[in-house]
Amino acid sequence: MIAVDDLIGLVRSYNPKTDEALIRDAYAFACEMHAGQTRHSGEPYVSHPVAVAHVLAEQRLDDATIVTALLHDTIEDTKAGYAEVAERFGTEVADLVDGVTKLTNLQLSSTETQQAENFRKLFMAMSKDLRVILVKLADRLHNMRTIKAMRPDKQVKKARETMDIFAPLAGRMGMQWMREELEDLAFRVLNPEARASIIRRFLTLQKESGDIIDRITKDMRHELEKAGIEAEVLGRAKKPYSIWRKMQEKEMGFSRLSDIYGFRVITRSEADCYAVLGAIHRRWRAVPGRFKDYISQPKSNGYRSIHTTVSGRDGKRVEVQIRTRQMHDVAEAGVAAHWSYRDGVRAENPFAVDPAKWISSLTEQFDAEEDHDEFLEAVKLEMYADKVFCFTPKGDVVKLPRGATPIDFAYAIHTRIGNACVGAKVDGMRVPLWTRLKNGQSVEVITADGQTPQATWLEIATTGKAKAAIRRALRELDRDRYIKLGRELARSAFEHVGKKATDKALETAARNLRFKEADEILARLGSAELTASQVLNAVYPDLAPEQGEAIAQERAVIGLASDQSFERARCCRPLPGERIVGITFRGRGVVVHAIDCESLSAYEDQPDRWLDLHWHAGRHPAVYDVALDVTIGNDAGVLGRVCTLIGERKANISNLTFIDRKPDFYRLLVEVELRNAEQLHSLMSALAAESDVAAVERHREPVRAAASVQA
Incomplete structure (x- = not known):
């Protein structure tokens, strides 16, 4: 674990005026609050918040962010509360810690509707103070670096969530280095064979052709020296996940993939950037369509750089990024550059974006979304898409996702203009509304009174804002x-x-x-x-007609080897639709448990016996038995009505056992055969709503009994 003096030394290296006493106090408080707690690896739990603080210190962030990192789990996982943190470390830190706690409690990988709502909360937290997200990203980064200590099923869940949400979010914030590392760490879990294969091919390529990076770097330095340009040249191979994604997108093998090397040229001035571009294009042939000038048209997160791809030695394509030192700092830190310190003062980087303006531009287009699916569509379009920059006739810049059309352009200016659009001119030429816009084009929207959106526009538009506005207008019409x-x-x-x-x-x-x-x-x-x-x-979820052939029991679970059979654990009796994990047994096959089954604790020290399983998607037959603990009124006809209610929900009663009889109540175990967890939820909701049913809950066997059966 990193010692407090080492952490303070790192902070002091970029901020000599740091409040050393505050950081030391936070470090001691974290150690005190997390005393006795351990991580899955067996290390003291406090090593995690200290490591998160170290990640943020490497980004030269302010004292409040470092202290928040040290305390980010105290409100959630210890006896410390908001009031105590606020009294000891101030309301700024307490609010940040509280914000991180609320983010941690969001289940971002849940169902579409819940995910949309949680994205709303995510953006609300970001709008209050973006440093909350910086701490959360650093927290996720350290958890991914140490993910091997977790159970296999949890590794997959965390890795998928990281790949789908946190890595794109880091990229959207301009923290490209963090995005690449998060993607690679998640890739290591989700597809280890593919990652290992790419690394092996890299090593083979290096043996066959030598150090290409070193040779191209020397060539570039030589060309810059000839041109009299002072600059730093850095080269690297792209990350395994980035290469794998290119292989998937272009549908080609590793041997045919050319642009797997990237180079950065860091100059002293903006003028030198364009001079470097000229020198490189004079020496190597530029690849058409692979030039982007983010200096004249910066990204909304402050990113500035010139990108070009050239054919280098032996015809190898290499990507070159050209930027100044200040641009490079923003490219590395992204929106976090706003809080970066240098020599004891907040770094005055002219390219660092104002976080308030950035988050405002990101969220304003989602405010009008009422439909959850539409909101989620808009969020994902905004987070994942590359940008094109187009001009209005007056020269104003409009930023749109790649593939956008004049319809998207019109709605980006104003909903009223989008609704009244009848045509468009691109660079002075009349074009169809489905035309895909390109960087640098000038777009003029033609409008007419009385025009209303057409249903076909939904197929033409690509931005969430345009689609939402069109749907809203069509509904109203x-x-x-x-x-x-x-x-x-x-x-x-x-x-x-x-x-x-x-x-x-x-x-x-x-x-x-x-x-x-x-x-x-x-x-x-x-x-x-x-x-x-x-x-x-x-x-009426159980009355809706079902489609498709029922899935046979023997093939209901996915993730088993061809020669493995399974049985449901009697302790928890998992149902299709519930998250499950398998435990292997010699001579018995695989016993399937619900992921929250208490019996699983008996196998925590035997990870080699765990299997990551899930139910086959589709319609399952009603053959999966579950026991319900039901308390009903002791009155004439009550039991009959309860049984009728169960039958109406298309659930078959396979057994009924009275546990307790009182003068006014009966308590009984009702065993029913169901299709899935959704039917169980519907049945329990219907029983709970019945006036003669005092209580209903799912019955599970005690842990000891389950363990003795399975040993």
Whole structure:
């Protein structure tokens, strides 16, 4: 573990005016609060927050961020509370620690609807203080660096979440080095064979052709010296994940992939950047279509650099990035450069973006999104897409994702202009609205009074903002017609299963699908944005018609070897739809447990017996037994009504055992055969709503009993 003096020494190296006493106090407080806690690896838990603080200190961040890193788990995992942290370290630190705690509690890899809502919370946390995200990213980076100590199933979950959310977020913030490391660490878990194969091919290539990087670096330095340009040249091979992604995108093998080397030229001035570009293009042939000037058109996170790709030695393509030292600092730190210190004062880097303006530009386009799927679509488009920069006729710059059309351009200027768009001119020439815009083009939007958005625009638009505005306008234009059509569709669907589409039923569907009112459900149903089965399923999930052939029990679980059989653990009786893990047994095959089963603790020291499993997607037959602990009123007909209610939910009662009989209540175990976890949830909700049912919960066997059966 890093000693407090070493941490303070690192901070003092870039900030001699650091509050040493504050950092020392935070270090001691973290040690005190986490005393007795250990990580999966067996190390003292406090080594983790100290390592996170070290990551942030390497980025030359301010004292408040370093202290927050040291304390970031105290409110969540120890007896310390917000008030104690605020009293001892100030409200600024306490607010930051509280923000990191709330972020940690977000399950970002959950279902689409929950994920959209959690992205909203993520952006809210970012808008209050972006340093919360910096601490969270450093926290995730250290967890990924030490992920091998975790269970295999948790490694996969964390790696997938890192690849889908945290790595793109780091890239969007301009922290490219962190994005690359997070991607590579996640790649190591998710596809270790592919990563190892790429590394082996690199080593073979190096043996065959020698150190290409060193040779090209010397060639570049020689050309710059001839041109009288003073600059630093750095070369490197691209990360395994970056190479693998290129292989997938271009559908070609490693041997045919050429641009696997990257070089950076760091100059003294902006003028030198363009001089370097000229010198390199004079010496090597530029690859068409691979030139980007982010100095004249910076990215929204402050990134500035010239990118070009040239054919170097032996025809090898190499990417060259050219930038000044100040541009390089922002390229390394991204939005975090705003807080960076140098020589005891906040670094006055003219290229560092204002975090408040950056997060405002990122979130403003999502504010109008009401639909969860649309919001999530907009977030992912914004986080993952590369940019193109186009001009208005007045010379203003409009930033759009690659592949954007004049429709996206019009809505980026103003929703009113987008709605009234009838055509566009690109560089003075009239073009179709589906034209893909390119960097540097001038776009003029042609509008007309009385024009309204067309449904075909949804296929043309690529930005979340444009799609949301078009959908909203189309709904408003045809709302009444769609509501009438939707009501008829709902009536037909409900009658098909013997129910009525009453106002109350539709209000319940709206609430479950998270819409404000029943008319919104009907309008979307009439416009084909929702299906009748989705609406029906929101009210009566077990009555909605099922599609497809049922999945046989013997092939219900994915992740087993061809010669392995499985059985469900009797302690937890997992159902399709629940997260599961397998434990191998000699002569018995694999026993499948729910991921939260307490019995699994008995196998924590035997990781080689664990298998990462999941249920086959699709329709399962109702053959999976589960026990329910039900307490009902002791009155005539109650048991019959409960059994009828279970039958209505298409669940078969396989056994019924009375546990306790009282003058006013019966307690019994009801064993039912179900299809999946969703049916279980629906059944328990229906039973809990019955007035004669006092309590209902899922019954699981005690841990000791389960362990004795499985040993």
